[in-house]
Amino acid sequence: MFRQAKNGKLMIEILPDKCDFCGCCVGICPEDAIELKEAEIFIIDERCTNCAKCVWSCPIEVIRFNKEGVVV
Amino acid sequence: MLKTDYDVIVVGAGPAGSIAARFAAEQGVSVLMLEKDRDVGYPVRCGEAISKSGVEEFIPSNEKWITSHIDKFSLNSPDGTEAIIEFQDAGYVLERRIFDYELAKTAAAAGAEILTRAYVNGLIIENDKVCGVKYEYRGEKKEIKAKIVIGADGVESRVGRWAGIKTHIHFKDMECCTQVTASNINADSNTLYFYFGQNYAPGGYFWVFPKGKGIANIGLGVSGMVGKKKSALSYLNDFMSENYPTAPILTSIAGGVPSTVTLEKISAPGIMLVGDAARQVNPLSGGGIASGMIGGSIAGRIAGEAIKKNNLNYILTYDKAWHDRLGKRHEIFERIKNGIYNFTDEKFNKIAHSFNKIPKDKRTLGRLFTTALINQPSLLVDVAKVFII
Structure with a gap:
């Protein structure tokens, strides 16, 4: 299944294999669109607006744009 | 065996949560503290430096969790000029995984119950008042009632959001941090080293905090504004490959430090926020252990008193009590930081x-x-x- 790019906007992808689960992106996300457990993280599709604030704030480059849409 | 309801539930067992739990329990009310990770105190997301006075307000100093005694700051400008400031008994670099654990034990000794691997994922809200939490424990969905919920859930601060408090912060106010704990580092074990400038950490600082025996926490924080162009990880990799290309790396971590003033609102009917979740970090230094414990102590005490007075609205006095004790001071630190x-x-x-x-x-x-x-x-x-x- 793919998350399609909405309104031509970029899509956001979290790379769980590289993630440290630190919560920085969760604290920034204006939409409460990121779910973070002990060692599990994912974007809540319906809430994400592709604002990219999480991409800029990730200290270790784990979150990125994916123009093609993201496999979920 | 847990009860079906508690006077106070604390979400998160970091220093702020443990102190809140302890101060509430010390008043004889029933307290449960829930922690999402399997261990209290691990993983550590912190440079681990703290002032001696910040510690000793809450726990007597103990070599068990002190890795080094600090009496000097070394502040380094971009051209390599070193400015040294000396202190007497300034503070410590901690072993947080032991320190946090000991703090949680003091909460337990005061009568608080503690459960790890309990992932809180929602609140029970009735008549616009928070009156419990929903959580997952070993794959099972559970609910538990409480008269007061204290959100000590760190930088994420979702508990507050679920209660309708706006807790997310602007990415320019987030110090995005990464750190390694490395071995074979040549640094004086009584000095905290800070490095400033474009090459190290624009708009933030780079740190080397010694932990004794050649071990040190080496890391940096940059605003999300900077991270847009170059990530904290990339700055750290540059520093390590230039200075310590072969140093053994014992841990590497990431973290976000909310470096701004405290949230406008840190209490609402049935809910209080403490520590990073309330944005109680000192915005100038980025230090949050001592201020989080102070926030936790005020919230825990007020929560306990509110239960005993049988007047839950009393928790709303927490905002002013915090502001008077430290919140006001953090506003000044914020202005200096912006300067x-x-x-x-x-x-x-x-x-x-x-x-x-x-x-x-x-x-x-x-x-x-x-x-x-x-x-x-x-x-x-x-x-x-x-x-x-």
Whole structure:
């Protein structure tokens, strides 16, 4: 299944294999669109607006744009 | 075996959560503290430096969790000029995984119950009042009632959001951090090293905090504004490959430090926020252990009193109590931080050179900030308010 790019906007992808689960992106996300457990993280599709604030704030480059849409 | 309801539930077992749980339990009310990870105190997301007074307000100093005793700051400008400030008994670099664990034990000793691997994922809200939490424990969905929920859930601060408090912060106010704990590092074990400038950490600082026996926490924080162009990880990799290309890496971590003033609202019917979740970090230093414990102690005490008075509205006095104790001070720190945020490398160099001309025994933190902000008279008043010059 793919998350399609909405309104031509970029899509956001979290790379769980590289993630440290630190919560920085969760604290920034204006939409409460990121779910973070002990060692599990994912974007809540319906809430994400592709604002990219999480991409800029990730200290270790784990979150990125994916123009093609993201496999979920 | 857990009860079906508690007077107070604390979400998160970091220093702020443990102190909140302890101060509430000390008043004889029933307290449960829930932690999402399997261990209290691990993983550590922290540079681990703290002042001695910050610790001793809550727990007697103990070598068990002190890795080094600090009596000097070494502040390094971009051209390599070192300004040294000496202190007496300034503070420690902690072993947080032991420290946090010991704090949780003090909460338990006061009567608080604790459960790890309990992932809180929602609140029970009735008539616009928070009255419990929903959580997952070993794959099972559960609910538990509480008269007061204290959100100590760290930088994420979702508990507050679920209660309708706006807790997310602007990415420019987030210090995005990454750190390694490395071995074979050549640093004085009683000195905290700070590095400033474009090459190290624009708008933030780079740190080397020694933990004894050649071990050190090496890391940095940059604003999300900077992270847009270059990530914290990339700055750290540059530093390590230039200075310690072969140093063994014992841990590597990431983390976000909310470096801004406290949230406008940190309590609402049935809910209080403490520590990073309330944005109680000192915005100038990025330190949050001591201030989080202070926030936790105030919240825990007020929560306990509210239960005993049988007047839950009493928890709303927490906002003012925090503001009077530290919140106001953090507003001043925030202004000073904004005053130095955009300094160029040349400016940092000039400050270091001027500072080193001051007689050695007068080189204090207050003098340093006075030197730095000499052209911004309005901020000098702020410096005078928070540092004894």
